[in-house]
Amino acid sequence: MPVIEVSGLHKEYGPKVAVDDVSFTVEAGEIFGILGPNGAGKTTTVECVTGLRKPDGGRISVLGLDPQRDHDELRQQVGVQLQDGQLPDKLRVREALELYASFYSQPADADELIKRLGLGDRRDTAFEKLSGGQKQRLSVALALIGTPKVAVLDELTTGLDPAARREVWGLISEIRDTGVTIVLVTHFMEEAERLCDRLAVIDRGRVIATDTPSGLAGRAGGEQYIRFTASGPLDEDELAALPEVHTVRQEGDQFALTGDEEALQAVMGVLIRRGIIARHLRLEQASLDDAFVALTGKGQ
Amino acid sequence: MLTLTELKLLWRTPAALFWGIGFPVVGLIVLGAIPGTGKPVKALGGISVLETYLPIIITFMIIMTSVNFLPSTLTSYRERGVLRRMFTTPVTPQALLAAEVAITFGAQIATGLLIVILAVGAFTASIGAPLAFIVSFLLLAAAASTLGLLVASVSFTAKAANALGAVLFFVLMFFSGLWLPRAEMPDWLRGISDATLTGSGVQAVQNAMAGHWASGLFFGVLVAWIVVCGALAIRFFRWE
Numbered sequence: 125m126p127v128i129e130v131s132g133l134h135k136e137y138g139p140k141v142a143v144d145d146v147s148f149t150v151e152a153g154e155i156f157g158i159l160g161p162n163g164a165g166k167t168t169t170v171e172c173v174t175g176l177r178k179p180d181g182g183r184i185s186v187l188g189l190d191p192q193r194d195h196d197e198l199r200q201q202v203g204v205q206l207q208d209g210q211l212p213d214k215l216r217v218r219e220a221l222e223l224y225a226s227f228y229s230q231p232a233d234a235d236e237l238i239k240r241l242g243l244g245d246r247r248d249t250a251f252e253k254l255s256g257g258q259k260q261r262l263s264v265a266l267a268l269i270g271t272p273k274v275a276v277l278d279e280l281t282t283g284l285d286p287a288a289r290r291e292v293w294g295l296i297s298e299i300r301d302t303g304v305t306i307v308l309v310t311h312f313m314e315e316a317e318r319l320c321d322r323l324a325v326i327d328r329g330r331v332i333a334t335d336t337p338s339g340l341a342g343r344a345g346g347e348q349y350i351r352f353t354a355s356g357p358l359d360e361d362e363l364a365a366l367p368e369v370h371t372v373r374q375e376g377d378q379f380a381l382t383g384d385e386e387a388l389q390a391v392m393g394v395l396i397r398r399g400i401i402a403r404h405l406r407l408e409q410a411s412l413d414d415a416f417v418a419l420t421g422k423g424q
Numbered sequence: 425m426l427t428l429t430e431l432k433l434l435w436r437t438p439a440a441l442f443w444g445i446g447f448p449v450v451g452l453i454v455l456g457a458i459p460g461t462g463k464p465v466k467a468l469g470g471i472s473v474l475e476t477y478l479p480i481i482i483t484f485m486i487i488m489t490s491v492n493f494l495p496s497t498l499t500s501y502r503e504r505g506v507l508r509r510m511f512t513t514p515v516t517p518q519a520l521l522a523a524e525v526a527i528t529f530g531a532q533i534a535t536g537l538l539i540v541i542l543a544v545g546a547f548t549a550s551i552g553a554p555l556a557f558i559v560s561f562l563l564l565a566a567a568a569s570t571l572g573l574l575v576a577s578v579s580f581t582a583k584a585a586n587a588l589g590a591v592l593f594f595v596l597m598f599f600s601g602l603w604l605p606r607a608e609m610p611d612w613l614r615g616i617s618d619a620t621l622t623g624s625g626v627q628a629v630q631n632a633m634a635g636h637w638a639s640g641l642f643f644g645v646l647v648a649w650i651v652v653c654g655a656l657a658i659r660f661f662r663w664e
Contacts (some may be wrong), residue, residue, distance in 0.1 A: 174512060206505060214433050
């Protein structure tokens, strides 16, 4: 049974339609990504899922509960990390966790959580003195302090430097391994690609695709890009004649090809027969980026 | 737990402690230590300078904490998503609001008590009608806090709340008689002062010190401020 079921979600703010028609399901124990450009309706969608906003239409079920009707019960079982949710400047890490622990009926051990999130040496540091990465880790800790079954994390790594981002990513994988189902809202391709088991791409208030990251990438045409420098004379036409190869471009001894998934194999066959070595060989897959641009018609 | 945590945070805000609690107490000590402030003065309606200024010092403390610090804290919590985050937990942000108001009230009562003990014990002030004094004090504090909540409701940012709070502070303190004691105000000015929460608050506290209940009019003004500000604050309040 899915942990979260959303069907036909619709939400307007005055004349502006924030979410037009969104449906998806999230299975137990997975990291489900909600990906989309800024202003696509991602945050509004999770705000409705977590009961912060009342939808204008559609049906939402989280752990079999209705976010509006079963508000109180849902709060106990769903941890939420909101975009831009801060804490009072002078509040210390440990105090924040102990305070939030006091809100829940079955809180996690604050000390253990602090250690697990690598904040052990920041226990008595005030919120204002934490680095961006530490603030985000504390934020994740607050979402987990109530031992939730589902954690909703919105724009977790926006504004973090690459090292801090990687640190938080590692953390999310670990949390999933403890059995928590995670909904991750992001507009970062790389983040979605690395973390998510499945994702829904939202654009202009609608789900335009739901698939695994590699499945989505595959929709961009499944093309591979191959580039190499030939060690000896090689005929462009011989490569172009291969059924697996779609296009070939030659500049001196440099070759750039596109082809299907078996193109590399076929090209290497030719090179081996000719006794030619491919130097500086590079192989690129169509990425989630390409898929995203293809699906939404916009670049990031 | 929430109240305790917020209390700790207050303790770590030296500006709030100094202006809200330290400054009024020090002000009283300085005033009381000046020779002659305990003697009755005819121009002040036969009471001493100390007794004239005691209600004003109390009002200063109450306005500072209720109209300046309270809305500043609440709007910054709203602005920074502290309330929004609380919405996602089993505790409602109303609990945070209640904790803030409770702390403000508690600090006012504690400081008020300290000021009264000092004024009566160390100096020459006397409180003739303690019950009337307590009722006046609490009504004044409640009126100021509802005004503070209204400021928090209509201010979109903490900056706006601070600016509005500062303007209100000077206006309210003027009508309380900080610069020109109410007894020395011309009639028309005192009439305006009577309608403000600080003017009637000071009058009610003053009369209680003199040993009698103030006219019901002054209590009516305070209650009216509570009702009107309370209703408007609820009407305009925003969580985010």
